[in-house]
Each structure stands twice: as structure tokens, then as C-alpha cells.
Amino acid sequence: MAFARCFARSESTLLVGGADEPLYQPATTKGAPNLLYYREDYFASALHEIAHWCIAGVDRRQQVDFGYWYAPEGRNAAQQRAFEAVEVKPQALEWFFSLACRHRFRVSVDNFGPQGDLPDTSFFRQQVAARARAYQAAGLPQRAGQLYRVLAHEFGGPGSLDSLRFNAADLA
Secondary structure (H helix, E strand, C coil), X not given: CHHXXXXXXXXXXXXXXXXXXXXXXXXXXXXCXXXXXXXXXXXXXXXXXXXXXXXXXXXXXXXXXXXXXXXXXXXXHHHXXXXXXXXXXXXXXXXXXXXXXXXXXXXXXXXXXXXXXXXCCHHHHHHHHHHHHHHHHHCCCHHHHHHHHHHHHHHCCCCCHHHXXXXXXXXX
């Protein structure tokens, strides 16, 4: 797998599918790998967890789940805004990875209402698109850029970031 080729040795990190819930588990013993679990065998879950990992700095990668909090579905408006503020960068990177893999990307606000309805995602979609354009202009973080190139080669996605288009309307 592309992630293992890029990071199993250099970062001592393995990507593991089949989990009930996504989780990052730093190594607990010397010489053991860090484990990045994604949900069941969902392709999008793998890309999303990888995006979080690519953003996490050295200190965050020493903490379970990078030290992030998680409030379950049913978040109030303030909790949802806080969730979305944390999710903008990883979801923008996930969009890049999805394009590299020629896989459809969908934003995730991960907060269904009482009738199974989703909150309005238009502002969040705009933020994710703006962050993706900012990454495109400035360049991807180092690990994200390395993985993007490998994924684009392996899946036949666009090799050049310049050719990508990030419009919030495409996320509807």
C-alpha cells in the first residue's frame, strides 16, 4: 500500500483497516510501530485519517488520537463550529488525496440531527475549498505532498497540483 511504502520505515507508522472506529495509537513500546486505524474498510475513512496524521506535528503524534477531543452526534451549534474548525485542514487534504486516487470526495460534518438530517454544510464546504486552494498555492505539507505524489502515480490521478480545481459547489 502507498502509505506503508511512504511511512512504515521513515515514520514507523502503519495504516490498519477494519476498526470499529478510527483511532491513532502511538507506539507503546520502543521499536513498535505507531498504528493509524481507519473505520472498517472504508476508503474515505483511510484517506481522512491519513490527512489528520499528515497535519499532526511531532508532539501530537505522541498522543492517542493526536490529543483531539470528539463529541458524538447531537452536538450543539457551538460544538459543531468547533468540530468544523478542526476539520477544515484535514478535509482539504483528504480532497487532494481523493483526487489523486480518482475517488469522489464528500465533506463530512459528522453530526446528524434528531430526524437524521444534516446541518447546513454550505459555510463548511466554502471553508474546505478555500483551505484546499491555500494548500494548492503554498504547497502541501511535506508528508501530504509525498503521499499525494505516490497516490497520483498509483491510481492515475493528476500529478500536478496546478491542474486541480477546488470549488465549494462541487462538494454539494
